[in-house]
Amino acid sequence: MQDPAGEVRFVSNKFKSLRGRHAVTLREDFGGTGIFSLAWARSRRERTAHSVDLDGETQAWGAAHRVGNAPAQVRERVRFERANVLDGVGGPVDVAVAFNFSYWIFKTRAELRRYFEVVHRSLGPDGVLFLDAFGGLDVPQIDENRVEHEDFTYVWRQRDYDVLSHDFECAISFEFDDGSEINPAFTYSWRLWSLVEIRELLEEAGFSKVNLFWERNDAEGEGTGRFYLPKRAENEHVWWTYIAAER
Numbered sequence: 293m294q295d296p297a298g299e300v301r302f303v304s305n306k307f308k309s310l311r312g313r314h315a316v317t318l319r320e321d322f323g324g325t326g327i328f329s330l331a332w333a334r335s336r337r338e339r340t341a342h343s344v345d346l347d348g349e350t351q352a353w354g355a356a357h358r359v360g361n362a363p364a365q366v367r368e369r370v371r372f373e374r375a376n377v378l379d380g381v382g383g384p385v386d387v388a389v390a391f392n393f394s395y396w397i398f399k400t401r402a403e404l405r406r407y408f409e410v411v412h413r414s415l416g417p418d419g420v421l422f423l424d425a426f427g428g429l430d431v432p433q434i435d436e437n438r439v440e441h442e443d444f445t446y447v448w449r450q451r452d453y454d455v456l457s458h459d460f461e462c463a464i465s466f467e468f469d470d471g472s473e474i475n476p477a478f479t480y481s482w483r484l485w486s487l488v489e490i491r492e493l494l495e496e497a498g499f500s501k502v503n504l505f506w507e508r509n510d511a512e513g514e515g516t517g518r519f520y521l522p523k524r525a526e527n528e529h530v531w532w533t534y535i536a537a538e539r
């Protein structure tokens with residue numbers, strides 16, 4: 293996640309426009325180090341965040357190094373819980389988020405629908421689930437994408453893609469100027485889900501309305517940070533979108 297404060301702004305604005313009030317309570321599924329939760333608690337004084345992940349070590353690192361550095365009145369509104377997102381812990385909340393495509397670890401329709409059903413039950417009466425998704429012409433294939441930064445190169449690798457199952461293996465590596473590297477730094481074993489499948493499973497799980505927010509591009513084809521609800525969308529080399537599923 294590049295810009296947690298920007299993502300919180302997006303979620304806040306869209307919740308407000310869908311529901312006509314400010315969202316207060318959040319659960320971050322697959323929360324890892326809890327950076328979205330922290331940005332949420334920072335964004336308004338009354339907001340609380342509950343970050344759920346299976347990996348206690350990652351959570352402990354986030355609690356010590358990220359949340360631990362925030363002022364007490366922010367820190368005390370962020371709670372980590374080591375749990376499976378399928379256990380349906382906590383709630384009811386205004387907003388649930390599952391970002392960074394983490395829900396793609398569920399590789400069958402039955403598993404993903406079950407996860408969506410658990411989230412649906414954990415939301416308040418006007419709660420909203422926010423997800424992200426990506427795809428496009430360059431995605432269902434083996435590919436590599438390098439982004440140079442000042443001190444390191446970020447490398448995104450699509451290491452394997454199976455047409456029959458949509459099993460999709462990806463990894464992030466970092467390469468440094470002295471020739472050293474962390475390869476891989478993170479690996480992902482996903483099913484590449486289409487937007488149609490995600491929408492259908494959300495509806496089957498009971499969500500009343502599924503909104504797809506597409507980013508408006510500028511003349512150079514760069515994202516503007518402004519989103520709209522398209523009636524249809526052209527395929528692109530890579531597209532990326534937010535989904536807001538209303539309970």
Ligand SMILES: C[S@@+](CC[C@H](N)C(=O)[O-])C[C@H]1O[C@@H](n2cnc3c(N)ncnc32)[C@H](O)[C@@H]1O
Pocket residue numbers: 293321322323324325326327344345346347350375376377378391392394397
């Ligand atoms: C890609 S990371 C997300 C990191 C987080 N969004 C962040 O930006 O720091 C995926 C996370 O999902 C967690 N995870 C995987 N399966 C899970 C499950 N069934 N329940 C809860 N957490 C799970 C992993 O432990 C991992 O921390």
